[in-house]
Amino acid sequence: MSRHWLFKSEPDAYSFEQLRIDGTTPWSGVRNYQARNFMMEMKAGDLGLFYHSSIPEPAAVGIVKVARTAYPDFTALERGGEYYDPRSTDAKPIWMMVDVAYVEPLAHPVTLARMREDRRLAAMPLLQRGQRLSVQPIEAHEWKIILALAKKPG
DNA sequence: GCCAACGTTGGC
DNA sequence: GCCAACGTTGGC
Numbered sequence: 001m002s003r004h005w006l007f008k009s010e011p012d013a014y015s016f017e018q019l020r021i022d023g024t025t026p027w028s029g030v031r032n033y034q035a036r037n038f039m040m041e042m043k044a045g046d047l048g049l050f051y052h053s054s055i056p057e058p059a060a061v062g063i064v065k066v067a068r069t070a071y072p073d074f075t076a077l078e079r080g081g082e083y084y085d086p087r088s089t090d091a092k093p094i095w096m097m098v099d100v101a102y103v104e105p106l107a108h109p110v111t112l113a114r115m116r117e118d119r120r121l122a123a124m125p126l127l128q129r130g131q132r133l134s135v136q137p138i139e140a141h142e143w144k145i146i147l148a149l150a151k152k153p154g
Numbered sequence: 155g156c157c158a159a160c161g162t163t164g165g166c
Numbered sequence: 167g168c169c170a171a172c173g174t175t176g177g178c
Contacts, residue, residue, distance in 0.1 A: 008176095034161095054176050054177080112177080130160060130176095132161085132174080
């Protein structure tokens with residue numbers, strides 16, 4: 001059974017528009033075990049939301065899909081790089097990533113504020129106080145609700 | 155820019 | 167194993 005996911009990114013660092021241009025991108029640089037574990041649960045073809053964070057109006061802006069299941073995050077091995085982790089080796093990689101592919105934009109972005117207003121979405125990890133996970137699951141019913149919200153302007 | 159909340163680190 | 171200190175995230 002396929003699951004749904006949310007991929008969080010600061011658009012200044014990597015935007016949905018950039019993914020449109022790239023087509024597919026490795027979701028590298030995740031250095032949180034819970035987020036990594038979610039990526040290891042992903043299956044090829046799983047759909048997800050691309051969410052823009054740390055901007056005036058944080059929002060889910062587009063649909064993506066998992067194009068490649070989890071494999072070692074090469075940035076952890078890049079000595080001197082921003083994401084280098086000396087504990088990670090070729091033989092025993094610590095950090096994993098998936099490839100994420102562009103699918104389509106939401107007709108209308110679903111802002112964080114809109115999600116907060118919808119009580120049916122109250123259980124989403126994204127909306128929990130102090131929650132910072134950059135990769136998180138979305139339940140089937142939440143997925144449906146968000147896509148329905150995206151069909152009409154906020 | 156502020157600051158609450160979180161995960162990680164490291165001394166003990 | 168505890169927990170204080172620290173750095174980071176991310177909404178506001």
